[in-house]
Amino acid sequence: MKSLQKKKIVDLPLPPEIKEVLTKVLGPNEEVYVEILGGRIRVIL
Amino acid sequence: MIVVRSTNIERVIWHVRSLLPQLESTPITLARRQVGNYVIGLGTLGYLYTALSSVLETLVEAGKMANDLKLRDYTVVIGPEESYITTTPLSEVIPPLPPPKEVPPLPKEDVALNTFKCPDLTPGMVKFCVDNVEIAYFLSR
Numbered sequence: 001m002k003s004l005q006k007k008k009i010v011d012l013p014l015p016p017e018i019k020e021v022l023t024k025v026l027g028p029n030e031e032v033y034v035e036i037l038g039g040r041i042r043v044i045l
Numbered sequence: 046m047i048v049v050r051s052t053n054i055e056r057v058i059w060h061v062r063s064l065l066p067q068l069e070s071t072p073i074t075l076a077r078r079q080v081g082n083y084v085i086g087l088g089t090l091g092y093l094y095t096a097l098s099s100v101l102e103t104l105v106e107a108g109k110m111a112n113d114l115k116l117r118d119y120t121v122v123i124g125p126e127e128s129y130i131t132t133t134p135l136s137e138v139i140p141p142l143p144p145p146k147e148v149p150p151l152p153k154e155d156v157a158l159n160t161f162k163c164p165d166l167t168p169g170m171v172k173f174c175v176d177n178v179e180i181a182y183f184l185s186r
Contacts, residue, residue: 018178042172042179
């Protein structure tokens, strides 16, 4: 089942290097939608 | 100069017409193209195409004109400057033309979409992937 959650970038379950890039690009308090697809994570900007 | 007798005019028209698409579809190999037994250098193909088209047009028009004039046995003379029809039976001068052959269809264009390392495409989304993380945004409609 697909679940779409709104989360802050700092709280995302992402590898640190990806989180760092997103934080730099969008800012740490920007909220994005996160979808878990099996073993994959989709971040919708 | 090309001289064609009325008995051969249809055959030559058909032959020249079949060579034009062959010229168009001849693959280019390092500024040289091969058409039948002829190897044509860079830049000459356009002239050859124009010359053959002009010969074809002249032959077709001459055939029509002869028909209008109710001529049965005639000779068409195509020169570099001008062309004419004569009822004098002249001996034919037809340059050796490569035999007509089937033109292979042009290969289809290959279109490969860049999936930016994602294993699949999602309609309506632009995305790229890093390992198992997908960064996506919706396409505006």
